[in-house]
Amino acid sequence: MLRNNILVFVKSMLMVQLFFVVLLAGVSLDINSIWQNDALVKRLPKAIQGMQINLNNEQAAELVRNANVALAGRNQWPWSGSTYFSRTWPQSLMTSNIQVLASADLTVTGKEEPDGLPGTFELPAIVQEESAPTLSTEELVQLKDSRVALYCTHSAETYTPDSGKPKLDGKRGLVNDAAREVVGSLRQQGVNAVFYDEIHDFPEYEKSYTNSRETVKRIIKEQEELAALFDVHRDHIPGMEKAETVKINGKPSARILIIVGTDERKPHPNWEENLAFA
Template identity: 35%
Template structure:
């Protein structure tokens, strides 16, 4: 018995116990962190409407003002660090994924909310698809009802149109640009390369297919990038009011810092930026008919796969609403990434115009 006691004391004095305690504490903290981010991304009620917390927030506001911070300042700070804090009564769209989630992805390409990326970012074998900025969801291969037959090597017909525009186009992030062509990722306070792509999409729809379209040149992402979607919602609602004939609303974007190999395809002997459809869900804000947007995106993706094999990168469902609640046919399209050239993105826009024309020609959407 004495020998066993001495053995235990020798082991305890060797320094292992403090290390084990520290390891357990770190694991526990990481688990709390992961749970916190998950809850922050899923809870849709207003954390700050609880009476006791509301009182505390009011008292804290006086402190913030004393040190030079005001209501919008502390809301923004809390929204960056704690996702659940971004759900205020006047909240419209939250693009923030949280400071720690964003920092982890920027440094390691691993998403704290998606365990699969822990492996794919570190072990090449698991990385069959290049790591993107956010976890990607691609719907199962399933027949999409109502897809029109697409014949190869046949000129797309021009559809007779009425006087009103059928497509409304805008850019929530106007500054987004293409590095190979413009040398920078963003042109702050200006319409960057992404607006040129949107303009090319409009011109192709009108000049090649006779589809009247509207394009907004309003800057939405400057001076406050965090209010981009709130600003573009105003544009979208005004566009819908001014042009009630619009059937499709398109928010044109480009992805960021994704390897060129995964965002470029050879179509007809030319290099084109690949296209990703983003569909918002009701995970953060009320959006009861988001499945209609998903069905519409899947219909377009089905046509695109037939007309231009390889152009479609996928259809991704994300937690944000992205203003798609205003119409069952509102889509967000990512035209390549920062690594694509403007010419490649504009070529993709021409092909997207052909897909939209085919869809409008097939049936009433």
């Protein structure tokens, strides 16, 4: 009984295979006969010609740009402009993945920028200091038993006039020297200040803040009487070709801008106290 069942199964499999062989052979013969039909072959070029799309160089470059800006054939890199990452890049990401937007002429709406350099805005009035500011007696008393800690999330930031480039990958840029100068000035005035010089932005720059967060946790754990914690950066204001400076002891010096985070995006219950302290 078992033997008969096996034979029936084998015969069935052979018949199925034979069926597919015959089917494929028939389809192949039909295709060959169609292709050998001279009348149809002669009509194919005309049919294909009606489907052709003619593009000039500019249109072709635009299509390539929608898929990959690096292959767009531009005279300069697109991210060299000050508005590339804030406007152009998000738009390119959208149009390269949503085709209905790729064929549309997208425009960015918003307030018109004032006359002058793009991206400029009003800054607080600059007060020229003839000498370095000093802490009052009351402030020194408040900070006597406390500590001020500084660190650099972007450790590689430096200054082009001195270093030849704005960033030293894998090394400590001159922004670290600026942080040390602040620490030295605070110590001269009797404030317990310390600088943590860990490198946070190498080898993976995008993990800079993830790495510096661990440093912040360690600082808070080590410094029980922590009065202030500063992340020192070498930044610039987009659109400004010349940096704002003040004179200290007769020498031009960079202005210090203290940035205080708010609770606009994430909970930050003490941000107003930080603002008052700053």
